[in-house]
Amino acid sequence: MTSSDIDTLRPLLQKMPAAMWAADGDLRVTFAFGRSLADLGMQSIVGKTIDEVFGVRALAGSGVIDHHRIALQGQRQLFRYDFRGRRYDLLVDPVQGVDGEVNGCVGVAMDVTELRDTELRLANEVWLVEARSLARIGSWSWDETNDSFSWSDEMYGIFGVPTEEGAPPASLLAFVHPDDVGYVQASVRRAQRGGAPFTFEYRICRPDGLVRTLHARGQRIHGSMQSSRVVGTCWDVTDLGTASSWPERSAALLRAALEATADGILVVNRRGDVVTYNQRFLELWRIPTDIAERSDNAALIRFVKSQLIEPDSFTSLVRENHADPEGEYYYVLHFLDGRVYERCARPHRVGTEVLGRVLSFRDVTEREHLLAQAQHAVRQRDEFLSIAAHEIRGPITSIRLAVQHLQRIPRTSESVPKVLEIIEREQRRLVSFVDELLDLGRIRAVGLHFEIHTVDLTEVVREVTSRMASDLARAGSTLVLRDDEKVIGQWDRLRLDQVVTNLLSNAIKFGNGKPIEIEVLSSEGRASLSVRDHGIGVAPEMRERIFQPFERGVSVRNYGGLGLGLYIVRTIAETLGGTVNVENHPGGGAIFKVDLPLARGA
Incomplete structure (x- = not known):
């Protein structure tokens, strides 16, 4: 290209929406055109080397000079870099002389900032649509002017409507739970009057019979030519509501179980401070409400100890429990008024961590009394058998001796009547013993x-x-x-x-x-x-x-x-x-x- 050709093209090249330059074999700029030269700070660069143009600038670290040198070796270079908040695509091509040898290079820089932003915006929109699909967030629009309604694909799944049905329903109110229709209408009217963003929750009745709770957000938007529409999003929060209430429901269930047990329950932390207790615990220990509500451990222990037969032993056991937080303890407490309680202490663990101790108290007074009665009855039985054997053996021995005596003496002996009297008396004793035993059996059986x-x-x-x-x-x-x-x-x-x-x-x-x-x-x-x-x-x-x-x-x-x-x-x-x-x-x-x-x- 001759200089006259360049002069002819100069006005056109100067208007080109890019920057274009040429350099000889020494990488000295021979010409430069384009509107982007000023943006790149490349005005008046003709006659300067590429090193002089780019070497002292922030572009030095981007490899621009190296790309030019590679182009002189006959390889086309295409790369991208950022400068002053803008993004450029650069193309550096080798230039060959008539002998086929590379004797220079030509470079073009195109500002692609808007293109980049458009690509990012499109990518973000794609990601947003994907995210909304994954999160099952639906969007909808109601054109107030034309009274037309449209929604996104996600709304089909949320409302349980088959996608093959095509167009969305004429109004969301067709799905709203009858008890919530008035509330939804009032919420939309408020949005129409005020124009401020709105948020509310309502229930829908799906075609499959399920009742779901939706969270809706939206706003009234004014368009051109007096048109306006209400746009919004919604998503199903039924399971979220259930999950968020789980801790509260679990706590209520545990409290109900705690109060339903017949045992008195006391929970303390590692320091021995009271964490919680049930009403049965207060009833068993007859603890006044004012002492319980003060959460005064010292006062509570003093009140409890005052009821026991061995208060010092109880204090020692409590200290022993605190000194061994992972140990399990069981013992019996005897009260001054005759009550008997079982006390069981176990560690309160969350995972492997011991947070404190759970103590249960059970009134076993009646059981202990029945056990004592049973033990007494067993002792009485054993004693009775021993006595009965002795009492029965006595008459039998007397009768046996009397009979032996009769066998040795003549029937005309004067002692015969006396011996017979002994036999008759001991026989009456045996009959009396037997009658008493039979009567005892009758009394205990049927009377x-x-x-x-x-x-x-x-x-x-x-x-x-x-x-x-x-x-x-x-x-x-x-x-x-x-x-x-x-x-x-x-x-x-x-x-x-x-x-x-x-x-x-x-x-x-x-x-x-x-x-x-x-x-x-x-x-x-x-x-x-x-x-x-x-x-x-x-x-x-x-x-x-x-x-x-x-x-x-x-x-x-x-x-x-x-x-x-x-x-x-x-x-x-x-x-x-x-x-x-x-x-x-x-x-x-x-x-x-x-x-x-x-x-x-x-």
Whole structure:
């Protein structure tokens, strides 16, 4: 290209929306044109080398000079760089002479800043659409002027409408839950009047029957030529609402479970400070509300300790628990008023971290009492079996010895009647033991059987005393009987006989050979029977216990018997509607009194 050609093209090249330059084999600029030269700071560069043009500028670090040198080697260079906030695409081509050798290069720089911004904007829009699709965020537009409605593809999925149905519905109100229609209409009207952005939540009824909650945001936009539209977005927040309320619902569930348990629960942190407790804990320990609400640990412990039999032991256990936060402890607390609680302490862990301790308290008072009763019953049973074996062995031994004696002596011996009397007496003892055991079984199973007839209590007493005359004689006790001529009532004769027999046997056993007094009276529709001895009496603390099965007022070693006689007496008296009790007589000994109604139901 000649200089005249360049002069001809110069006006056109100067208007070119780029920068163009040429350099010879020494990289000295031979010409430069274009509107972008000024933007690049390349005015008046003709005659300067590329090093002089670019080497002292910020472009030096971008490799511009190196690209020119590579172009002189015959390789086209295409690259991009930023300068003064603008972006340029550069092309540097080698220039060949007539001999085919590279003797220079020509460069073109095109400002692509707007193109770059457009590409980024388009990419961002694509990403935004993708993000909205992934997040299921739908967008919609309502043209108020034409009363037309449009929405994005995401809205089909949100509203449960098949995409093959094509156009969106004429109005969103077709899907709004009936209870929320008025609220949605009012929200849109407020947006129309004020023009400010709006946000609200409402429910929709989808075609598949699901009810979902949507969060909507939007704004009224004024367009040209008096047109306006309301645009907005919405997304399904049903699951988000459920997830956000999960901690609250979980806490409520835990609190309900805490309050529903029959145990008292106390939670403390690593320092022993109270974190929480349930109402049952306050009830078990009878803690006043003012102490509980103060959260004063010292006051709480003082109040608790004051109720225990061994407060110092309790304090030591608490300290031991705090010193070993990962240990599990179980022990029983005994209260001054007889209560018994189980205390269980376990670590409160979150993962591997121990945050404190959970203590549970259970009232086992009734269980402990039942256990004590069961243990007492077992001891009574064992003692009873031992006593029964001893008591039964005695008569059997006496009978066996008497029989052996009869076998050795002539039948005409004077001792025969006496030996037969021994056999008969021991046989009565065995029968009495068996009857008492049978009665005990009946009482505990279905109760004693009674046959009610008209009975004279005075006559029954006289028969028993006559039958037991030999027992009185052997004991050395005399009998004084004071009675009304007839005391007649509606009773079971056999059971009355048992009552009198057991009370008289008891008086003989504990009367120390002293006189025994029996009194039978009737007055105001009731009969009374009293049996008094002058023996050892009954200790005050035993006056109720001796009427329980297997109980005795004295040691079994000194006085025999199964310990059932007085229990059977009370059972018979109470079944007949009466009572029995014992008192110590001022003159010594004990007096047993039985009171019975003369008529049934009186």
